[in-house]
Amino acid sequence: MNVRASISLVHSISSQAPTNNGTTSFKQVAWGKSGASALYRHSRASIAVISRSNLPHIDPLSKLRGKISKMKLSAGESQTKICADHREARAEVIADKHADTKVPVFDISGLEGAERKLISQQIADTSESWGIFQIVNHGIDPCLMQAAKDVSKEFFYLPDEEKMKIKVVGIEGWNHSKLAGVSGEGKLYKPGTVEHLYLVQSPDTQEHLERYPRNPPAYRTTILEYAKKLKVLHEKLIAVLSEMLGLKPDALTLAITTPVGNVTMRTNFYAFNADGKGSPGVCHAHTDPGGLTILLADDVPGLEVNKDGRWVPVNPIPGAFIVNIGDVLEILSNGRYKSVEHRGLPSQTEERLTMASFYGGSHEVIIGPLPELLDEKHPPRYRTCSFGDYIADFVKAGLDGKNGLERMKL
Numbered sequence: 449m450n451v452r453a454s455i456s457l458v459h460s461i462s463s464q465a466p467t468n469n470g471t472t473s474f475k476q477v478a479w480g481k482s483g484a485s486a487l488y489r490h491s492r493a494s495i496a497v498i499s500r501s502n503l504p505h506i507d508p509l510s511k512l513r514g515k516i517s518k519m520k521l522s523a524g525e526s527q528t529k530i531c532a533d534h535r536e537a538r539a540e541v542i543a544d545k546h547a548d549t550k551v552p553v554f555d556i557s558g559l560e561g562a563e564r565k566l567i568s569q570q571i572a573d574t575s576e577s578w579g580i581f582q583i584v585n586h587g588i589d590p591c592l593m594q595a596a597k598d599v600s601k602e603f604f605y606l607p608d609e610e611k612m613k614i615k616v617v618g619i620e621g622w623n624h625s626k627l628a629g630v631s632g633e634g635k636l637y638k639p640g641t642v643e644h645l646y647l648v649q650s651p652d653t654q655e656h657l658e659r660y661p662r663n664p665p666a667y668r669t670t671i672l673e674y675a676k677k678l679k680v681l682h683e684k685l686i687a688v689l690s691e692m693l694g695l696k697p698d699a700l701t702l703a704i705t706t707p708v709g710n711v712t713m714r715t716n717f718y719a720f721n722a723d724g725k726g727s728p729g730v731c732h733a734h735t736d737p738g739g740l741t742i743l744l745a746d747d748v749p750g751l752e753v754n755k756d757g758r759w760v761p762v763n764p765i766p767g768a769f770i771v772n773i774g775d776v777l778e779i780l781s782n783g784r785y786k787s788v789e790h791r792g793l794p795s796q797t798e799e800r801l802t803m804a805s806f807y808g809g810s811h812e813v814i815i816g817p818l819p820e821l822l823d824e825k826h827p828p829r830y831r832t833c834s835f836g837d838y839i840a841d842f843v844k845a846g847l848d849g850k851n852g853l854e855r856m857k858l
């Protein structure tokens with residue numbers, strides 16, 4: 449089996465282990481499409497076939513849960529130790545729970561080396577066919593990811609009166625779908641039990657930063673630190689997408705951020721509907737209007753994507769990010785990359801938290817197919833307008849599948 453073929457077998461899992469120098473190394477193990485007969489271990493240098501019997505006995509989720517429940521990620525030393533435990537537990541859980549993940553998964557550590565072209569091609573192909581994939585070995589500290597989820601949950605656990613102290617301006621602020629009218633997002637969220645906290649990380653002006661929760665006290669610093677790292681990851685992935693369109697690595701980023709960039713985050717908290725009353729919290733079917741979305745989800749499934757008319761679950765791999773193409777990238781690429789329709793559902797048995805980081809969305813940015821991609825054989829397939837006009841239309845229509853994009857089509 450050659451390298452290309454094996455990487456395309458992206459029904460994959462990843463294990464992560466600390467190395468001697470304290471950094472993290474991962475090994476990727478991917479299942480062949482042929483099914484259960486063999487596993488293909490993928491390293492930077494080679495692909496070797498290993499048999500399923502080589503796998504250690506797999507203990508299900510309970511072990512990881514036990515370890516996570518001990519995690520209190522507030523202070524330095526203990527945090528490091530706990531995260532090392534977390535890494536060990538995770539490898540087992542991934543193998544057990546996510547063997548059947550259908551949405552492609554990429555180990556992106558190879559982007560820095562000789563495999564860049566190969567992995568980039570796979571990412572681009574998947575962005576055209578699925579519009580969504582998961583990434584492992586992305587370089588973001590798992591402890592920082594856990595800390596971001598922890599402060600977010602702490603926030604959502606506060607009483608509603610406390611959360612209502614956050615100033616709601618436009619789409620920014622705290623919104624609870626059961627408290628109709630609290631948020632300016634209006635029709636975006638229908639009645640239910642889902643809560644959202646929408647905040648701006650960039651531009652990091654005082655007026656945006658003032659809207660961050662003051663409780664829990666570590667919220668702002670943790671989320672800003674996390675967002676800073678995510679911005680770099682966004683740009684790394686967008687550079688790959690740019691190159692694969694035959695453009696300079698920074699062409700798409702420049703198009704999305706000129707004259708001004710924008711990074712925002714919506715954290716969604718789907719309370720467990722314990723009493724069964726009311727409708728469950730649902731983040732209705734939509735496409736993300738911005739450029740790229742990087743979603744951090746806890747390990748409770750609930751995200752679904754519309755793949756060729758069928759809702760396909762995306763089982764979040766612990767430690768991975770879920771990446772999806774948004775409307776702006778579909779439009780700029782003149783339809784090459786696909787802004788995927790998706791929805792967020794609550795779990796029947798557990799609360800659920802997801803954190804969606806959106807890159808691109810300044811109202812001043814002009815969105816339309818990039819001229820470099822157009823010629824006689826490739827005429828523009830979308831109108832050109834400001835993102836401000838596009839989003840105004842999007843919000844007015846509410847979360848309603850791909851309608852915003854449909855209205856842009858020529």
Ligand SMILES: O=C(O)CCC(=O)C(=O)O
Nearest residue numbers: 714716750751792802804
């Ligand atoms: O909660 C989820 O699974 C999806 C969230 C989402 O799509 C969003 O916030 O845009």
Ligand SMILES: [Fe+2]
Nearest residue numbers: 735736790804
């Ligand atoms: Fe979304």
